[in-house]
Amino acid sequence: MSLGSALAPTHNVLVCHSPELPPQQVRCVAECYGVVLDISSYHLVDNTDFVSIVQYRDPESVVLCYESLKAHMSQKGSPVKKVAWVHAKATSEILHKSYIRCPYKEEDTAPTNHAHGFLVAYLGELEDTVRSQFLCSVKADTNAVDFFVDTEYKGRCFLHYPTVEAAEETRRGFSMCHPSLRRAIHHCDEADYFNARKKQLQVDR
Numbered sequence: 001m002s003l004g005s006a007l008a009p010t011h012n013v014l015v016c017h018s019p020e021l022p023p024q025q026v027r028c029v030a031e032c033y034g035v036v037l038d039i040s041s042y043h044l045v046d047n048t049d050f051v052s053i054v055q056y057r058d059p060e061s062v063v064l065c066y067e068s069l070k071a072h073m074s075q076k077g078s079p080v081k082k083v084a085w086v087h088a089k090a091t092s093e094i095l096h097k098s099y100i101r102c103p104y105k106e107e108d109t110a111p112t113n114h115a116h117g118f119l120v121a122y123l124g125e126l127e128d129t130v131r132s133q134f135l136c137s138v139k140a141d142t143n144a145v146d147f148f149v150d151t152e153y154k155g156r157c158f159l160h161y162p163t164v165e166a167a168e169e170t171r172r173g174f175s176m177c178h179p180s181l182r183r184a185i186h187h188c189d190e191a192d193y194f195n196a197r198k199k200q201l202q203v204d205r
Helices: 003-010 023-030 059-073 088-096 128-139 164-177 190-204
Strands: 011-017 036-044 050-056 080-087 100-103 117-122 146-150 156-161 185-187
Touching: 003 011, 003 059, 011 023, 011 059, 011 088, 023 036, 023 050, 036 088, 050 059, 050 088, 059 080, 059 190, 080 088, 088 100, 117 164, 117 190, 128 146, 128 156, 128 164, 146 190, 156 164, 156 190, 164 185
Parallel strands: none
Antiparallel strands: 011 050, 011 080, 036 050, 036 100, 117 156, 117 185, 146 156
16 A cells, blocks of 8 residues: 555645645646545745645545646646645644744635636657657746646647647647647647546556
C-alpha cells in the first residue's frame, strides 16, 4: 500500500496557490477527481497567496487530487506552490495558525466572465522532428495553466489556458511556426480535457 493510500482515509489535501489559481477555480479542478464534501480557503499573512483544504467523500479521490496537484506543482510557472496532507481533525484548527490572516470569501475576488480555453494536438499526425519541437514549445509556454500528453490516437497533447482568447492565440502561433500543426491542433471541450486528464493520472499511478 502506498503512503497516499494509507493516509487518504483520515486526511484531506492542503493546497497553497497563487492568485492566478483563485479558490473558485481550485473547486472546479478538485471536482474533476471526485465528490467534494467541502473546500475551505484562507488568505495568508505574508503575501497574496491562498491556502485551500479539500475534503472528499472517497479516499481514492483524495489520492488522485494529491498526486495530480503534486505533478502540476513541478511544472514551470505553476500557480500551485505547495501540496500537503492535513489530518481531518486538524482542518478546523488551521484558522488559528500564525500564517493564516483570515478566511477567504467569494466577494474577496472580483468576478470574471472569462471562459477557459482548451486545445488538443494529435501528435500521431506530426513528423518526429515537428512533434519534438512542438512539445519543447509547450513545456516552455508560461501562458498555459496546465498540459499533459496521453497515448490515445497515437498520442495527444492537451493544453489548458485561462481564456479562450489565449488558447486561440496559442493555436495560431503554433500553426504559424509549424504549418503541419494546422490540421492537428484544435480547440476542445472542457469536459473532454478533464476526462482525459483523469484517465491519464490513473495510468501514471
